[in-house]
Amino acid sequence: MSDPSDSSASVADFAPADLALLQKAFAARKEDYLRLAADFDNFRKRTRRDSDQQAAAEKESFIRELLPIVDNLERALACEGGASSAQLRQGVEMTLRQLGDLLHRHGVEPVEAAGQPFDPHRQEAVAVGHDPSQPDHIVLEVVQRGYCRGDKVFRPARVIVNDPDQSSGAGRVR
Amino acid sequence: MSDPSDSSASVADFAPADLALLQKAFAARKEDYLRLAADFDNFRKRTRRDSDQQAAAEKESFIRELLPIVDNLERALACEGGASSAQLRQGVEMTLRQLGDLLHRHGVEPVEAAGQPFDPHRQEAVAVGHDPSQPDHIVLEVVQRGYCRGDKVFRPARVIVNDPDQSSGAGRVR
Numbered sequence: 001m002s003d004p005s006d007s008s009a010s011v012a013d014f015a016p017a018d019l020a021l022l023q024k025a026f027a028a029r030k031e032d033y034l035r036l037a038a039d040f041d042n043f044r045k046r047t048r049r050d051s052d053q054q055a056a057a058e059k060e061s062f063i064r065e066l067l068p069i070v071d072n073l074e075r076a077l078a079c080e081g082g083a084s085s086a087q088l089r090q091g092v093e094m095t096l097r098q099l100g101d102l103l104h105r106h107g108v109e110p111v112e113a114a115g116q117p118f119d120p121h122r123q124e125a126v127a128v129g130h131d132p133s134q135p136d137h138i139v140l141e142v143v144q145r146g147y148c149r150g151d152k153v154f155r156p157a158r159v160i161v162n163d164p165d166q167s168s169g170a171g172r173v174r
Numbered sequence: 175m176s177d178p179s180d181s182s183a184s185v186a187d188f189a190p191a192d193l194a195l196l197q198k199a200f201a202a203r204k205e206d207y208l209r210l211a212a213d214f215d216n217f218r219k220r221t222r223r224d225s226d227q228q229a230a231a232e233k234e235s236f237i238r239e240l241l242p243i244v245d246n247l248e249r250a251l252a253c254e255g256g257a258s259s260a261q262l263r264q265g266v267e268m269t270l271r272q273l274g275d276l277l278h279r280h281g282v283e284p285v286e287a288a289g290q291p292f293d294p295h296r297q298e299a300v301a302v303g304h305d306p307s308q309p310d311h312i313v314l315e316v317v318q319r320g321y322c323r324g325d326k327v328f329r330p331a332r333v334i335v336n337d338p339d340q341s342s343g344a345g346r347v348r
Contacts, residue, residue, distance in 0.1 A: 019193050022200060029203045033210065040214045051225035058229040059236050060328070063282055066240070067329055070273050071318055077266050085259035092251050092266060099244050108237055144245055154234070155241055 062106060069098045103147070111146040113139045113157045122146060122153050127160040138162045236280060243272045277321070285320040287313045287331045296320060296327050301334040312336045 076091025103109070113123055118137045129140040139159045146157025250265025277283070287297055292311045303314040313333045320331025 017193070019191070019196065022193065022196050026196060026200050026203065029200065029207065033203065033207045036207065036210055036214065040210065040217070043214070044217070047221040047225065051221065051228055054225055055229040055232040059232045059280065060323070062233050062236060063277065063280065064329065066273075067321065070270070070277075073266060073270055073273070074319070077263065077270070085262060088259060088262040088266065089251065092247060092262065095269075096244070096247055096251070099240075099247070103237065103244075106233065106237065145248070147241065149234075155238065 062102075065102055065105070069095055069102065072098065107149050108147050108154050109149070111148050111157060113142050113146060113159055115139065118159065118161045122148075123157045123159045125161045126158045128163045129160045130164065131162050132164045134162045134164065136162060136164055236276075239276055239279070243269055243276065246272065281323050282321050282328050283323070285322050285331060287316050287320060287333055289313065292333065292335045296322075297331045297333045299335045300332045302337045303334045304338065305336050306338045308336045308338065310336060310338055 073091065073095045076088060076095070079087055079091075100110070111122065113119075116139055117135075118125060118139055123139065123146060126143055131140055134140060138161070139157075140162045141160040142157050143160060144158040147154040247265065247269045250262060250269070253261055253265075274284070285296065287293075290313055291309075292299060292313055297313065297320060300317055305314055308314060312335070313331075314336045315334040316331050317334060318332040321328040
């Protein structure tokens with residue numbers, strides 16, 4: 001494929017004063033144009049295909065990393081003679097660690113929210129709690145963990161927020 | 175952005191016989207060329223960015239679907255008063271079902287192999303077993319489940335293959 005910046009250099013920059021020469025240059029320039037247009041068209045088709053392939057490959061690579069975790073969870077369940085509660089718990093804890101590692105490798109990190117001031121940009125209040133021993137607008141409890149990716153919210157945490165003055169007790173606001 | 179096939183139509187197809195006219199047409203053709211080259215360049219830059227974004231978006235969308243499964247596994251573990259073995263088992267079974275559904279939605283399916291003839295294109299033999307009651311080259315046991323995506327092997331199964339005539343008993347060939 002030709003590089004447009006290179007190809008433009010091959011187009012004569014001057015218009016010859018001789019009619020026959022100019023006609024030749026005109027025809028050459030037309031060919032340059034058509035060649036570039038064809039390259040552009042091919043590039044367009046190819047990048048659409050490449051883009052789809054790149055997206056599929058990245059997702060597949062993630063799934064490939066997920067499968068061993070699925071294997072381990074299956075193994076925890078398939079323990080011969082039935083796994084004890086402690087064994088199962090260990091298996092689940094290991095699976096969660098592995099899932100956390102997998103997310104971490106792909107830049108997705110859990111965000112701690114409990115005990116911190118409520119941040120409506122990073123958290124979603126699903127209920128109001130009533131704990132006079134805690135400051136106003138503190139996150140009392142995380143109902144669903146939040147995740148970030150870099151400095152962006154990947155999934156907002158769903159939290160219960162404190163309203164110490166609330167007289168009617170805790171209530172879901174969802 | 176101009177469409178190359180459209181733009182090429184704007185380039186005069188004839189070379190005027192009048193020198194002054196031809197010089198004008200020549201200059202116009204040069205402008206057409208440079209415009210197309212600039213469009214091409216912009217397109218190239220933009221598609222690279224778009225392609226990266228598309229790949230990131232597809233992976234992120236998969237991860238977003240994975241997070242509720244992580245939540246459920248965390249909940250199974252956080253059961254108040256400590257989960258019983260049965261409760262934990264239920265939690266793990268549900269998680270595995272959800273993981274299977276997630277893989278299914280993205281076209282990745284487990285492949286059954288036990289009891290079927292060994293297929294070196296879809297399976298990897300990690301050991302030879304010795305069971306005279308079973309046919310030769312039958313998969314006796316799946317050590318690690320295989321997955322396919324469409325008609326492609328996504329991950330080969332790791333299996334133990336039968337060799338009924340083997341006199342020295344089972345042995346790992348890995």
